[in-house]
Amino acid sequence: MRKSLVAGNWKMNGSRDSIRALLGGILDGIGEVNTASVAVCAPFVYLQQVSEQLVGSPVAWGAQNVSEHEKGAFTGEIAVSMLQDFNCGYVIVGHSERRSLYGEDDALVAAKFARVRAAGMTPILCVGETLEEREAGITEKVVARQLQAVLDAEGVGALADAVVAYEPVWAIGTGKTASPEQAQEVHAFIRGMIAAQDAAVAEGLVIQYGGSMKGTNAAELLAQPDIDGGLIGGASLDAAEFLTICKAAG
Numbered sequence: 001m002r003k004s005l006v007a008g009n010w011k012m013n014g015s016r017d018s019i020r021a022l023l024g025g026i027l028d029g030i031g032e033v034n035t036a037s038v039a040v041c042a043p044f045v046y047l048q049q050v051s052e053q054l055v056g057s058p059v060a061w062g063a064q065n066v067s068e069h070e071k072g073a074f075t076g077e078i079a080v081s082m083l084q085d086f087n088c089g090y091v092i093v094g095h096s097e098r099r100s101l102y103g104e105d106d107a108l109v110a111a112k113f114a115r116v117r118a119a120g121m122t123p124i125l126c127v128g129e130t131l132e133e134r135e136a137g138i139t140e141k142v143v144a145r146q147l148q149a150v151l152d153a154e155g156v157g158a159l160a161d162a163v164v165a166y167e168p169v170w171a172i173g174t175g176k177t178a179s180p181e182q183a184q185e186v187h188a189f190i191r192g193m194i195a196a197q198d199a200a201v202a203e204g205l206v207i208q209y210g211g212s213m214k215g216t217n218a219a220e221l222l223a224q225p226d227i228d229g230g231l232i233g234g235a236s237l238d239a240a241e242f243l244t245i246c247k248a249a250g
C-alpha cells in the first residue's frame with residue numbers, strides 16, 4: 001500500500017514571521033492527519049528556521065531546487081551537500097516554473113535528480129504538459145519524454161526512491177484544476193510506463209497531483225486510484241487549507 005505524500009511548495013513566498021505562524025498552525029493540527037506523510041518545501045534562506053521548528057515533528061522539509069553541480073564557482077547556486085546540512089528530506093526538481101522561466105531542460109532536470117538521489121534525499125520530479133500541448137493531444141508524449149530523460153540517465157530502479165508529481169502547467173496557480181478523471185488518466189499512464197519496465201517500482205511509486213489543489217477539491221482527486229497525494233502551491237500557504245488537504249490524503 002502506497003503512503004500518500006502531501007508536500008507544500010511555498011515558492012518565493014514568506015517571511016520569518018509568516019513562516020513561524022504557518023508552521024505553528026500546521027503543527028497544531030498535524031495530529032489529526034492519520035496516515036499521509038507531510039512535508040514543506042521552503043525557500044533556501046528559511047531552511048534553518050524551518051528545520052529548527054519542525055525537528056522532532058511528523059512534518060518533513062525540503063527545498064524547491066538545487067544545483068546540478070557538486071560545489072565550486074557557481075555564484076548564487078545551492079549544492080545538495082548544503083541541503084543535507086539542513087537535513088532536507090525532499091528536493092523538488094523540474095518544476096514547470098523552473099523549466100519555463102529558467103530554461104531547465106530534461107537533461108538538466110535529470111542531472112539534478114541524480115544529485116539529489118546520490119545525496120540520499122528524495123527528489124520530487126515534476127512533469128506535466130502546457131495547455132497548448134494538451135490541446136494538441138500530446139500530453140502523454142510530453143510526460144513520457146520528461147520521465148524518459150530520468151529513466152535513461154538513472155534507470156527505472158531510481159524511481160524506487162523518488163516521488164513523481166504530475167502537474168499540468170495550465171492548472172498551476174490558475175484556479176483551474178484538472179478533473180479527477182483527467183488527472184487519473186495521466187497518473188495511470190505514468191504508472192503504466194514505469195510498470196512496463198518494473199512492476200514493483202511502479203506499484204510502490206508515489207505519484208502526486210499538483211495544480212490548484214485545495215481543501216474543496218482534494219478529496220475527489222485523492223480518491224482516484226493512482227493519485228497518491230499532492231504538491232500544493234497556493235493552498236500550502238494557509239495552515240487550515242493545507243491541513244484539510246493533508247487530512248483528505250489520509
Ligand code: PGA
Pocket residue numbers: 009167171172173174175210211212213231232233234235
Ligand atoms: P498551485 O501550485 O497549487 O498554486 O497551483 C502547485 C505547484 O506549482 O506545485
